[in-house]
Amino acid sequence: MAARKWSIAGQLFALQALVVTLLVGAGAVGAALLARADAREAARAEVLAVAETVARSPEVAAALRSPDPATTLQPYAESVRTATGTNFVVVMTPDRIRYSHPDPTQIGQPFIGEIGPALAGHPYTEVNTGTLGESVRAVVPVRDPDGTVTGLVSVGITTESINRKLLGRAPVLLAVTVVVLVLAGLSSWLLSRRLRRQTHGLGPAQMTRMYEYYDAVLHSVGEGLLVVDADGRIALVNDEGRRLLGLDPDAPLVDRPVTGLDLPPALVELVGAGRPAHDELILTRERSLVANQRPTELGGRVRGTVLTLRDHTELRALSSELDSVRGLTEALRSQAHEAANRLHTVLTLVELGRTDEAVRLATEELDLAQRLTDEVVGAIAEPALAALLLGKSAQAAERGVELTVDPDSRLHVGALPATDLLTVVGNLVDNALEAVAAAAPPRRVRVRVTETDGEVLVEVGDSGPGLPPEQVADAFRRGWSTKRPGRGLGLALVGQVVARHGGRYEVDSAAEGGSVFRIRLPIGART
Structure with a gap:
């Protein structure tokens, strides 16, 4: 009974549901990873742009030449940080000593991270872990008119902040994923329903057994059998039917029109009319055949005819x-x-x-x-x-x-x-x-x-x-x-x-x- 319930349509639906879920899940994960990568690239561009703007600011250059740079640079850096939404704006000396920091206690402490490329005059970005945790940061040199590096500016956005922005987009991604899953599930259900009707709810073992039994019966039955669909095309003909009608035993006949075969006119007329027939005599070149024909119906519609032939020559x-x-x-x-x-x-x-x-x-x-x-x-x-x-x-x-x-x-x-x-x-x-x-x-x-x-x-x-x-x-x-x-x-x-x-x-x-x-x-x- 369990095999009956676990039909081909049910198995296909389960398989499709699993495959669709995995594909949509993989797509969602891929979309999240792409969004994360895009967010990091956007953060790199943002912090680099802010750092270069601060490094070119005349106020920063003037403050670095003053006796107490931290007094001027700390409030300026905090105002820039607040305005740009970044997590830190640090102005430091070429030897890493901070003049500004979101945490005032870190002023005067050495900057954590790579500064070598910036000292050489090349702005660069990196992902590093500092006092505020892992962040995407940019380090840009501050130059005098003669090109001398007088200080460095580092602007960063923490990974936690980036992740919070991504989480803010998660409901949209989740909604899209749910909609895709629902549509895919509905399509799979409709397809399995159609398949269930066509297979009559049979399971693979039942269909295999049915095919084996039917094939054995059709090839061993003593009567000729010719099944024709509603369009007048051959749907099935067994070995005895081929022999009685003088047809090539190896020729492909399925889907061929009955009118296109070398059959007796009386037989073609009988099949073409689709009428019921009982023990009607059909004469071929070699034999005298007795034909019985019955239309087949399914769901109130005529699907074709089934013609049986018996050899009455002798x-x-x-x-x-x-x-x-x-x-x-x-x-x-x-x-x-x-x-x-x-x-x-x-x-x-x-x-x-x-x-x-x-x-x-x-x-x-x-x-x-x-x-x-x-x-x-x-x-x-x-x-x-x-x-x-x-x-x-x-x-x-x-x-x-x-x-x-x-x-x-x-x-x-x-x-x-x-x-x-x-x-x-x-x-x-x-x-x-x-x-x-x-x-x-x-x-x-x-x-x-x-x-x-x-x-x-x-x-x-x-x-x-x-x-x-x-x-x-x-x-x-x-x-x-x-x-x-x-x-x-x-x-x-x-x-x-x-x-x-x-x-x-x-x-x-x-x-x-x-x-x-x-x-x-x-x-x-x-x-």
């Missing part, structure tokens, strides 16, 4: 095969029923003594079935495709449609994957059977499968109403149908196989009416 293929088997089963059931009727007819004819008619009826049906089987099996060596065509022939006969396999059909085993062949031929035949179902008799469907020039040609023609040229491209898009929107899937799966093999398709009008679908798939060119 399931779709199995479903297609199952549909074919189910159709074949229904056709065989119908044929069995029809065969039973014919058998009863033959038996009845025999009982009636009309054996010739019975033999002719039985041999005609047997010859027709055997001839169709021989045509298909002889032309199509691929057993799965041959079985499919026989089954579709039975379905067509049940619907009253004449399905024929072109005598020129030739296909060897292994020319193309059997599942792809079943997808293409099965869906094209189903599409043709539906097209001719509502057409006027005769209803015909013709199938031709052959190998030519290194490719497999699948050609399915029908006598239905035909497909307008402007609708050809739409026919191979998922959800398009001549019956109702959202129903068509068969031709979209055919288009997926064509794209996967790098093939092409053509749709022409048949001579007897209807349409002819031609699918060309290169042999051994699957990518």
